[in-house]
Amino acid sequence: MTSDGTILVEHLSKSFGTVRAVDDLSFQVTPGRVTGFLGPNGAGKTTTLRMLLGLVRPTSGAATIGGRTYGQITRPLKTVGAALEASSFHPGRTARDHLRLFAPQVGVPDARADEVIDLVGLSDARDRRVGVFSLGMRQRLALATTLLGDPRVLLLDEPANGLDPEGIRWLRGFLRALAGEGRTILVSSHVLSEVEQTVDDVVIIARGRLAHASSLAELAGMAAPRVRVVSPDPDGLAALVERSGWRRTDAGDPRVAQLLDVTAATVGAAAFAAGVELHELAAQDPGLEGLFLKLVGSTEAGPVEPGSVPPGSVEVSA
């Protein structure tokens, strides 16, 4: 596994002053699959990607692509295509000129610029200055830049930002096709639902730490439905839950119970039979998004402190 497109992050940490932006993070990204790199804004996604790309020096740990650090790869754009922000363009340059800048360093003829412009659907805007581009057009141009060298590894930071629904659908198909060709594709996002239909695997981080890593199917299995019950009789409710052998998750208000792996009908019937008065009985399906929010909120007590991320590494979201 030295020359394939496997991304390996091992015990990666980065501190900005006293702030630990990335904390002992380890995960692996496999070729031929689309992997979602998920976490709330400020979780350390962009910092991790920048360390992977040699732009930020890790405090400790290592991040490699195909067994090599980014700096060790000769003509890196031929192996790795990365789009970090949709704003990394000189506004006075045309789309085609922007792409032609890098053609010599990628080692492709200038005509490749026109090919990738067509690939991402910017054909009509190729000679317009980037300054007049919409965010969605910039995203497409950023993607075109990553494709110049036909790389086997793609790292895309929030690529769906600013795309309209049609654009998101287009991106989804595009990334699926690229993964189908055996490429390694890592797509970051702060919203799971945005990439839910695109990714095979998920790596979820929060506050710089790994919160969860698995296939999407495995994650979905964890998003079990539940039933919320409210009763004015906490003792009766507790007895009922115990008698029935239901799994109860919350420990806050004794009059409220969150029950797992059971239907609202079953709970209602049992409560009726036991004579426990209920004021509320609701089936809840937290879905993947709910589970995601729980995962990123539960790795550590307390909310994310404002300003816990240094300026510049803040992930900008639209």
Add this chain to the structure above:
Amino acid sequence: MRAALVTEYRKLVTTRLWWILLLAMVLYMAFLSAVLGWSISQDGGVSGTSGTGSDVPLAPDAVVRAVYTIAVTFGYVFPLVIGALAVAAEFRHQTITPTLLAEPRRTVVLSAKLVAGAAIGLVYGVVGTLSAVGAGAVVLTALGKPTFLDDASTWRTIALSALALTLWAVVGVGFGSVLTNQVAVIVVVLAFTQFIEPVLRFVLSLTDWGAGIAAYLPGAAGEAISGGSFYSETGVGTLLEPWQGVLVMLAYGVGLAAIGRVTTFRRDIT
């Protein structure tokens, strides 16, 4: 390195800045050269102090040298700015990220910028100098003064003027790698070149030891390359030898770039 050079060159010529600045330089140099050519050719106009103390007009060849090298004296701010913005604009527009993704070896990136800066500086040097020479020669001809354009030494002066301006762009790249804030670059460049250095040179030239230091200021070193200037011909300070001027300018450019390499180009790019 060759690929990085092509990339850096393309960066310079694919935005409008380079030709807007060049156009401004051409017009400004032509204007200054015409005005200066006219005013110092007049008897009783600006005079030299090299004589016996009585006001004598500058010798015709000195007039020509001062006029033809006006771009080195007053126009170097243009190649300086284009060089500095070649680095500062990358940080202003965050294009430093794709730049370093394409070429992670930061020394290669900075070296390519220095060389590409020299290339665009040569364009500024040649065009800016010829603009001054053209306008100056027209005015001198109209006044019935000699233009010395059939003199080989005049053309040597013209070539050295272009060389001096080329090196100014290299100094600019070095400066931009140290100071990456675009607005700060413009403010500092204008303040230093238009006010601080001229005042320093004037004040320092009042003493012998001061004059020695003043000769190593970048503006004076640049003028030394072309072998004379409006300032030196009118007696404000003395200049180094041309080859010394080249070395001093290169030292400024490479020295600043070295500082930029261990500061700006060492930091995390966030």
